[in-house]
Amino acid sequence: MNAASVLWQKNPALAWREIDETTVIISPSDSVMHELNDTGSFLWKNIDGYKCAADLAALLAEKYEVAPDIALTDTQSLLEEMSSRKLLVPVPAMVGESR
Amino acid sequence: MTITATPGPTPVMDRLISRTVEKRRPLSVHFDLTYRCNERCLHCYLDHDDHGELTTAECVAVMEDLARSGTLFLTFSGGEIFLRQDLCEILAAARRLHFDISLKTNALLVTKERAARLREFGVRRVQISVYSDIPEVHDAITKVPGSLQRTLVAIPLLLEVGLQVKLACPLMQENLLAYRGVMALAEKLGIPYVLDLTITPMMDGSGGPLAHRASVSSLLPVLRDPALHACKPQPSLGVDSAVENSLASLGSAVSSGIESSAYEDLPCSAGHNSCYISPYGDVFPCVQLPQAAGNLRRERFGDIWYHAPQLERLRAIRESHLPICSRCEIRSYCERCPGLALMEGGDLLGAYERACELAEQKARIAGVFDPVSALHKERAAAASQAISGNEIASLAADSSPN
Numbered sequence: 001m002n003a004a005s006v007l008w009q010k011n012p013a014l015a016w017r018e019i020d021e022t023t024v025i026i027s028p029s030d031s032v033m034h035e036l037n038d039t040g041s042f043l044w045k046n047i048d049g050y051k052c053a054a055d056l057a058a059l060l061a062e063k064y065e066v067a068p069d070i071a072l073t074d075t076q077s078l079l080e081e082m083s084s085r086k087l088l089v090p091v092p093a094m095v096g097e098s099r
Numbered sequence: 100m101t102i103t104a105t106p107g108p109t110p111v112m113d114r115l116i117s118r119t120v121e122k123r124r125p126l127s128v129h130f131d132l133t134y135r136c137n138e139r140c141l142h143c144y145l146d147h148d149d150h151g152e153l154t155t156a157e158c159v160a161v162m163e164d165l166a167r168s169g170t171l172f173l174t175f176s177g178g179e180i181f182l183r184q185d186l187c188e189i190l191a192a193a194r195r196l197h198f199d200i201s202l203k204t205n206a207l208l209v210t211k212e213r214a215a216r217l218r219e220f221g222v223r224r225v226q227i228s229v230y231s232d233i234p235e236v237h238d239a240i241t242k243v244p245g246s247l248q249r250t251l252v253a254i255p256l257l258l259e260v261g262l263q264v265k266l267a268c269p270l271m272q273e274n275l276l277a278y279r280g281v282m283a284l285a286e287k288l289g290i291p292y293v294l295d296l297t298i299t300p301m302m303d304g305s306g307g308p309l310a311h312r313a314s315v316s317s318l319l320p321v322l323r324d325p326a327l328h329a330c331k332p333q334p335s336l337g338v339d340s341a342v343e344n345s346l347a348s349l350g351s352a353v354s355s356g357i358e359s360s361a362y363e364d365l366p367c368s369a370g371h372n373s374c375y376i377s378p379y380g381d382v383f384p385c386v387q388l389p390q391a392a393g394n395l396r397r398e399r400f401g402d403i404w405y406h407a408p409q410l411e412r413l414r415a416i417r418e419s420h421l422p423i424c425s426r427c428e429i430r431s432y433c434e435r436c437p438g439l440a441l442m443e444g445g446d447l448l449g450a451y452e453r454a455c456e457l458a459e460q461k462a463r464i465a466g467v468f469d470p471v472s473a474l475h476k477e478r479a480a481a482a483s484q485a486i487s488g489n490e491i492a493s494l495a496a497d498s499s500p501n
Contacts (some may be wrong), residue, residue, distance in 0.1 A: 015199035040111035
């Protein structure tokens with residue numbers, strides 16, 4: 001399994017709301033508030049436990065009409081940042097499954 | 100680049116408030132689930148009988164409506180919320196809808212198991228009413244013997260599961276000198292607290308609870324206490340990134356007015372980005388502004404929020420429009436509440452005695468020389484004019500030929 005094939009899901013512990021194309025996320029455990037801009041919000045909406053970075057980057061490239069390689073770099077960067085902040089968690093792999 | 104940094108140094112919360120005020124999004128909703136209560140606090144403004152609370156399904160439908168409308172901060176209160184047998188179902192729905200959930204409770208019914216469930220439901224904060232650290236004082240206010248002891252047993256249960264707990268202490272005649280004990284109790288527990296000087300009339304406007312309100316002169320030692328001014332909200336952190344974060348403030352020692360610059364020239368947040376929902380589905384701008392804008396059994400929340408004439412009128416009010424208060428030289432010391440202006444002074448736009456008296460005392464404590472509110476200046480001028488008129492009349496009578 002490589003990093004690009006990891007499927008991501010929103011951390012179920014979070015409170016969040018998209019308000020006028022900006023998403024605000026609050027972590028109840030530490031009351032830290034996070035804010036996603038419109039592109040971050042677009043990715044957030046599409047993070048559903050079934051998509052990896054490449055899938056999300058493809059959606060981003062289509063929506064914002066950017067080159068696929070730039071979209072992938074940006075997507076991976078944001079996913080890493082959100083993961084480091086525990087906003088996202090990887091979907092556990094099924095036993096015997098390889099990606 | 101398509102993922103850009105969010106510009107500007109403004110903390111996340113300030114930007115959120117600005118955006119929601121500007122676009123009139125109901126960011127923050129206070130939802131009373133019941134007015135029933137297992138305490139009978141002297142100062143309570145509620146009628147505790149059940150006049151037909153929203154059902155579980157109705158509560159869930161309301162929350163779905165709120166989520167669609169952009170509400171993030173949802174506070175469940177009462178009455179005592181744990182008297183709702185369906186509280187877990189309601190919290191589960193709130194969790195599923197991704198609200199940031201806060202509760203207000205007296206904690207009498209909190210058990211270890213219930214505390215753990217609250218954590219599972221994603222509840223972030225629990226505010227608990229404590230009137231004193233002295234059982235006789237607290238219990239005399241709640242009229243429930245043993246209530247302080249039971250409340251104090253519950254607090255560690257909530258803290259142990261990782262919930263944030265805050266003490267709230269409304270100050271009235273009966274516990275005026277107890278605030279130091281509540282402060283010490285909060286410090287011992289390592290939790291924030293808030294002292295509230297506001298005692299309001301009943302929601303129907305009758306003044307029962309006001310009989311327990313401490314006079315402004317008796318509040319002077321509290322207002323002057325340097326220990327209260329030492330406790331300030333923690334500063335927010337801002338991170339310049341596509342993902343930004345900030346620490347929510349812990350709260351201040353004495354409840355105060357709204358602080359965000361987004362509210363500049365607005366009397367308060369009520370109806371702009373916050374509102375109150377009663378257990379019967381009535382939507383009010385605020386729990387302290389009992390002018391129902393609509394009922395959720397008959398209308399959808401969005402239709403009330405965006406179209407109710409009561410809310411439209413409220414939103415049009417600016418501080419600079421207030422006929423008396425806009426001219427007041429000590430306005431910055433005042434915590435005028437539009438709801439109390441209506442309930443106590445009879446005029447949503449008006450000044451009222453309590454706020455003026457408190458503002459004068461606060462200004463005096465801050466070093467302002469002989470502070471006089473605009474209301475009191477106006478009254479003094481009117482009295483002076485009346486005296487002058489009488490004197491002229493008297494002189495005219497004296498000089499008139501016999």
